[in-house]
Structure formats: C-alpha cells, structure tokens
Amino acid sequence: MKKAGKLSSLGILLRLLLLVIAIAAQFSIKARYWNYYYPETVIIDYNDLVLQAVPAQLKSVSAGLMRLTADEYMHIGPYKKVRQNFIAGSFAGNTEIMSLLKLALYLEPSHIETYTIMSQNLAMYLDRFEDGIRLVQQGILANKDSVDLHKLYSAGAYCYGFAESYTFNGPMPINNDRAVALNYLEAAIKCYLANVDRMSKDSYDVFANLDNYYLLKSRFLLDVGKKSEALATWQLVPKNLRSGLLATYFALMEQGVAVPDSPGKLFEQILAGQSGSKEKPHPYILPDGWYQSLFNDPKDDLKSISYLLNRASASRIDAYNPFSPTGFASARSTQENQPEQHEQQPDSEEPSCDHADHSAQECSHQHHQASEWAIFSEARGAILQAVLMVASGLLIRRFFTR
Amino acid sequence: MQHGGFKSSCLTSCSIAYYSFLEALRNRLFLGVILLAIPLSSAAWLLDTYNLGFQVRLVTDAGLTLISLIGLLVVLFFSLDQIIPDIERRTIYFVITRAPSRHVYMAGRFGGIGLTLLFLNAFLGTMLFVILRMRAGVWFPEVPVAMLMIYLKQLLLVSIVMMLAAFSTKIITVSLSVLIYVIGHGLDIFRMLAERKGSWLLGWLADFFIFVLPDFSLYETRVMVMNEIPARGTAMVLLALYTFAAIFFYLSLGGAALEHRDL
Numbered sequence: 087m088k089k090a091g092k093l094s095s096l097g098i099l100l101r102l103l104l105l106v107i108a109i110a111a112q113f114s115i116k117a118r119y120w121n122y123y124y125p126e127t128v129i130i131d132y133n134d135l136v137l138q139a140v141p142a143q144l145k146s147v148s149a150g151l152m153r154l155t156a157d158e159y160m161h162i163g164p165y166k167k168v169r170q171n172f173i174a175g176s177f178a179g180n181t182e183i184m185s186l187l188k189l190a191l192y193l194e195p196s197h198i199e200t201y202t203i204m205s206q207n208l209a210m211y212l213d214r215f216e217d218g219i220r221l222v223q224q225g226i227l228a229n230k231d232s233v234d235l236h237k238l239y240s241a242g243a244y245c246y247g248f249a250e251s252y253t254f255n256g257p258m259p260i261n262n263d264r265a266v267a268l269n270y271l272e273a274a275i276k277c278y279l280a281n282v283d284r285m286s287k288d289s290y291d292v293f294a295n296l297d298n299y300y301l302l303k304s305r306f307l308l309d310v311g312k313k314s315e316a317l318a319t320w321q322l323v324p325k326n327l328r329s330g331l332l333a334t335y336f337a338l339m340e341q342g343v344a345v346p347d348s349p350g351k352l353f354e355q356i357l358a359g360q361s362g363s364k365e366k367p368h369p370y371i372l373p374d375g376w377y378q379s380l381f382n383d384p385k386d387d388l389k390s391i392s393y394l395l396n397r398a399s400a401s402r403i404d405a406y407n408p409f410s411p412t413g414f415a416s417a418r419s420t421q422e423n424q425p426e427q428h429e430q431q432p433d434s435e436e437p438s439c440d441h442a443d444h445s446a447q448e449c450s451h452q453h454h455q456a457s458e459w460a461i462f463s464e465a466r467g468a469i470l471q472a473v474l475m476v477a478s479g480l481l482i483r484r485f486f487t488r
Numbered sequence: 489m490q491h492g493g494f495k496s497s498c499l500t501s502c503s504i505a506y507y508s509f510l511e512a513l514r515n516r517l518f519l520g521v522i523l524l525a526i527p528l529s530s531a532a533w534l535l536d537t538y539n540l541g542f543q544v545r546l547v548t549d550a551g552l553t554l555i556s557l558i559g560l561l562v563v564l565f566f567s568l569d570q571i572i573p574d575i576e577r578r579t580i581y582f583v584i585t586r587a588p589s590r591h592v593y594m595a596g597r598f599g600g601i602g603l604t605l606l607f608l609n610a611f612l613g614t615m616l617f618v619i620l621r622m623r624a625g626v627w628f629p630e631v632p633v634a635m636l637m638i639y640l641k642q643l644l645l646v647s648i649v650m651m652l653a654a655f656s657t658k659i660i661t662v663s664l665s666v667l668i669y670v671i672g673h674g675l676d677i678f679r680m681l682a683e684r685k686g687s688w689l690l691g692w693l694a695d696f697f698i699f700v701l702p703d704f705s706l707y708e709t710r711v712m713v714m715n716e717i718p719a720r721g722t723a724m725v726l727l728a729l730y731t732f733a734a735i736f737f738y739l740s741l742g743g744a745a746l747e748h749r750d751l
Contacts, residue, residue: 155549158714159545159546159714162545162714162715165544165545165716166716167544167624167626167628167716168544168624168625168626170544181540181541181543182543182544182545182546184537184538184540184543185535185536185537185538185543185546186546188537188538208538212538212540214538214540217538465723465726467698468703468706468726468730469726469730470699471698471699471703471730471733471734472729472730472733472734473733474699475733475734475736475737476733476736476737478737478740479733479736479737479739479740479741480740482737482740482741482743482744483591483740483743483744
C-alpha cells in the first residue's frame with residue numbers, strides 16, 4: 087500500500103508545471119496589458135518606488151481627502167492670529183494648501199486640476215515661478231496619455247504668458263515670455279484636437295477649451311510680431327468671443343486699416359484721440375441697490391441656521407427648504423425685516439417685551455438670546471441624556487449589584 | 489454605603505488605577521506608540537515643501553488629528569488589556585478578594601487608563617503647543633481646549649470598551665466599540681434620515697439609540713480650532729458633566745455585568 091502524504095515524482099513534476107504556468111501567466115499578463123499595471127508616473131527615487139507598492143485605491147482616497155481638506159482651508163481663509171496674506175475663497179497666494187496638494191500629487195499624479203491650481207499659484211502669487219513650471223512639466227510627463235493633457239500645456243502657457251502682471255518689484259521680477267507661451271499653447275491645441283473624440287461633454291472647461299486657446303494664440307502671435315498668422319488664428323475664434331480691444335484691432339486689420347504693432351498702442355491712440363472729449367460713458371451698468379448685498383453679515387445667517395437646526399431635526403431642516411411655504415425664504419424675510427424693527431427703536435439698546443416665550447412671539451430682540459446661558463437651550467438633548475444616564479447608573483448600582 | 493466604606497473604596501480604586509497606569513507605562517506597545525508619535529509630530533517642519541513658511545492651520549489640524557488617532561489606538565488596545573487578560577490569567581481573584589466590590593475594581597482599571605491617556609495627551613499636546621508657539625510666535629490656547637475635549641471623548645470611549653469587556657470576548661469588544669464609535673459620530677444624521685423616511689418605528693428606534701449611545705459629535709474640535717471660534721466656558725462645563733454622566737452610566741452597566749459574571 088502506498089504511504090499517504092508521500093509525493094511521487096509525477097506529483098512533484100505536476101506541481102512544478104503548475105508553478106511554471108502560473109509564473110508564465112503572470113509575466114504574460116503584465117507584458118500584454120502593461121498599461122493597466124504600470125502607471126506613467128516617473129519613478130525618480132525610492133519614495134516613488136515605495137508609493138507604487140501602495141494600493142491605488144488607497145492612494146486615491148487619501149489624495150481625495152487631502153484635496154478636500156485643501157478646499158476647506160481655501161474657503162476658511164487665513165489664520166487671523168498669524169496674519170497670513172491671502173483671502174478666503176481663493177486659491178491665490180494660499181500657502182496652507184500647497185503642502186497638502188503636493189502630498190496629494192505624490193499619491194495621485196494623474197489629477198490634472200491639482201497641477202494647474204498649484205502651478206498658477208506658485209508662478210503667479212507665491213513668487214516661485216520655476217517651481218510652478220517644473221510642476222507643470224512633471225504633470226505633463228506623468229499624464230502623457232490623458233485626455234486632459236491640454237490643460238497642463240495651457241497652464242504652462244498661462245504662466246509664461248501672464249506671470250509679469252502678478253509679479254512684484256523684487257530683485258528679480260518675472261517677465262512674460264510670449265514665445266515660450268506660444269509653444270505651450272500650440273501643444274495644448276494639438277493635444278486638444280488629438281483627443282477631441284475621447285472627450286465627454288461633461289468635461290468642458292470654461293477656460294481650457296479650444297476657442298479660448300485660439301483667442302490666446304492670436305494674442306500671443308501679435309505680441310511676437312506675427313500679425314498675419316495672428317489674423318489667421320483669429321478667424322478660428324467664434325463670433326461670441328470676439329469682443330473688446332483685441333476684436334477692434336483685428337476688425338481694423340480685416341478692413342485693411344493700418345494699425346499699430348500691438349492692441350496696447352492702438353488703445354493709446356484711441357485715448358489720445360478722445361482726450362479732447364469730456365463725455366466718458368460708464369463702462370458698465372449696475373442694478374439699483376447692488377451694494378446692499380455687501381452688507382449682509384454671514385454671521386447672522388449662521389446664527390439663525392444653528393439656532394433652528396439645533397440637533398438637526400428634519401422638521402427644522404425643512405424650514406430651510408426653499409420650496410416649502412414655511413421655508414428658507416420666509417426665514418430670510420423675517421431676518422431681513424429685523425434691522426427695520428431695530429431702526430424703529432433707535433433709543434433703546436435692549437428693547438423690552440412683556441412675554442416670556444420668545445419663540446412663539448415675533449419680537450426684535452430674539453438674537454440677544456444667544457448669550458452665555460443660551461447654551462442650555464441649545465444642548466437640552468445632551469443634558470436630558472446625561473440626566474437619564476446618571477439616573478440609570480444609580481438604578482443599576484441599586485438594583486443590579488449583589 | 490458608609491463614609492468609611494466609601495473612603496476605603498476610593499483608596500482601593502486609586503491604588504488599582506496607579507498600578508494600572510504603571511503597568512501601561514511599562515508596556516512596550518505604549519513605548520512604541522510614543523516613539524511613533526514623536527517623529528510624526530515633529531514632521532511639522534517637513535510639511536513646508538516649497539519653503540513658504542510655517543503653515544499654522546495645517547500643522548494644527550494634522551497634529552490634533554494625529555493625537556486623536558493615537559489616543560484611539562491606545563484606548564482600544566489598552567482598555568482591552570485591563571479586564572479580559574485579568575480574567576483569563578485568573579489574576580482578577582487577587583484583586584477582587586481585596587476590593588470591596590467589582591465596581592471598585594472596574595473604576596480603578598478605568599482610572600488607570602484615564603491616567604495613561606492624560607499622560608499621553610499632555611505629552612503630545614504640549615509638544616504641539618510648543619511647536620506652534622516656537623514657529624508661529626503666538627500662543628494658541630485653542631490647542632489645550634481641544635486636547636481637553638479629545639481627552640473627554642477618549643474617556644467616554646474607554647468606559648464603553650470596559651463595559652463591553654466585562655461581559656464579552658476581545659474580538660466582540662473591539663468590533664462593538666468601533667461600531668459604537670462610528671455610529672456615535674453620526675447619531676443626528678441617522679435620526680434625520682429616519683425622520684425623513686417617515687417611519688415612526690425607525691424614528692422611535694433612532695430616538696432610543698440617541699439616548700442610549702453616546703453622542704461623539706459633541707466632542708468635535710476641528711471646526712472650533714480651524715475657524716478660531718473661542719470656546720465657551722459653559723459649553724465646556726456642560727460637556728464635562730455630560731461625559732462624566734455617560735461614563736458613570738457605562739461603568740455602572742459594566743460593573744453590574746461583572747458582578748453577575750461567573751469568573
């Protein structure tokens with residue numbers, strides 16, 4: 087009888103064969119479908135190599151969290167205590183987001199928007215022009231097959247084309263280099279046209295699109311002195327984008343009128359011609375009372391929302407439903423009426439009333455409830471829970487202990 | 489309970505807490521956690537990738553998140569090491585024969601973890617506070633306030649872990665603790681969803697869980713610190729009262745479960 091567990095030579099050979107098949111399959115799959123397994127990320131040092139070993143999903147989620155945090159920081163704005171030099175709601179000059187976005191790029195080098203935001207922030211606002219351009223080039227290398235590659239080229243064109251406007255009078259001011267910008271822009275147009283079939287309608291970018299590229303290209307061509315090429319490119323710009331000084335300049339060129347070398351000089355000529363005239367029409371029209379929206383204090387909205395939401399009950403959230411008759415609009419109108427009520431009693435700082443329950447009555451000093459002690463009404467759920475827990479604990483100690 | 493009995497119980501609890509604290513300090517895992525936290529906290533200097541200067545918001549945010557995460561690890565691993573190994577190794581007999589009741593033993597073990605967490609949070613919080621002061625040049629009183637809130641939150645979680653450890657195995661304790669921790673952060677959202685669904689049963693269940701489970705969202709420090717909103721004294725007092733009420737409740741439950749358990 088054959089001993090159990092002893093391997094025969096046939097068994098060994100069979101196992102070896104299976105192992106060889108498995109290894110061959112592994113290498114064949116990776117060789118044939120290499121683009122699924124090996125991203126285009128440039129591996130420069132051991133850090134990049136280690137990062138390749140981390141699962142892509144994990145890296146993507148982490149990078150997404152970092153971008154969300156950066157977006158949150160952008161909206162919060164500067165830390166008042168340390169007087170940072172940027173404003174809330176804009177990426178421009180924001181130093182807090184740069185480390186986060188850099189880490190996000192390490193983890194997910196295929197996120198094009200991060201490159202564009204960072205490069206423009208570095209080149210235009212943070213006086214790190216070379217770093218910004220290097221980042222764009224790094225992005226181009228890492229996303230050679232991406233549909234959105236044109237956005238990176240256009241970011242490079244934008245940096246080279248307009249950095250001068252954002253530079254300050256430092257020891258080494260940055261000058262626009264429209265010739266280099268033109269190279270980037272041509273690459274952007276080439277990429278855009280090459281990938282136009284792969285683009286979805288949802289991916290339309292207000293700035294990074296073909297029409298804008300032609301517009302910019304015509305402008306840059308003028309600046310490098312190629313007038314006829316600029317006019318030819320201008321013909322590709324759609325009618326709805328043809329406005330302003332540049333449109334006037336090219337319209338004159340089309341009519342065969344002799345124009346100066348640049349639209350800027352044309353503008354000087356126009357101004358010189360109009361210097362005798364005193365009538366200057368306003369360049370824009372604003373609706374009546376437009377400035378009133380500037381004086382809405384967002385804190386008031388926040389206070390009323392937190393007061394109404396108090397532990398996020400659905401019925402209270404309904405109050406902010408714009409389609410509900412008792413919704414946000416009525417809440418806002420009540421709030422907007424309050425300053426008028428205050429104006430009616432200018433002499434008294436604390437208007438008095440003869441009712442105790444302010445929630446049931448319409449009275450002007452409702453906001454003054456947000457004093458130090460209002461927290462007891464705001465946290466009544468937590469207080470009730472705490473009282474119940476203490477009572478339950480005492481009962482447990484009394485009745486369930488031997 | 490008579491006054492002398494209460495005093496004796498307190499002394500016994502304190503004694504158990506002190507030795508639990510020493511035991512935790514001598515634990516290699518705790519040393520490992522601290523050694524891991526030091527380079528990570530010091531990495532605030534490395535975050536400045538483009539030489540743009542010290543980024544206060546990022547360092548504060550990352551530092552507090554790190555302290556909270558490390559505290560969570562310590563809570564989960566060290567709270568489990570308090571009761572279950574004592575029962576498995578039968579060392580609990582030596583303690584409960586001297587302790588007036590098993591509640592006292594549980595309170596002592598809780599105190600030990602509380603002291604360990606206090607040490608850890610004080611160490612890491614001070615480090616963050618000093619780094620911010622040195623690099624940004626201003627004081628950040630919101631950091632100690634946030635540390636206090638994180639500490640209260642960790643104490644509450646410890647009481648839940650100890651309650652669960654009193655009547656279940658390690659794996660169940662860890663799983664349920666994590667589940668309660670996650671649910672505790674979104675109780676209001678669950679309640680709102682239940683109300684939206686329109687089912688009275690779901691709404692009733694949500695209300696029930698809101699009163700039984702702890703509300704961890706009360707300990708949210710990030711909005712306060714990131715937006716530089718000063719902490720209100722009454723809110724902190726209320727939060728502390730809420731925490732100690734909840735701790736008392738869960739430890740009572742755990743103590744009662746331990747009392748009725750055949751060891």
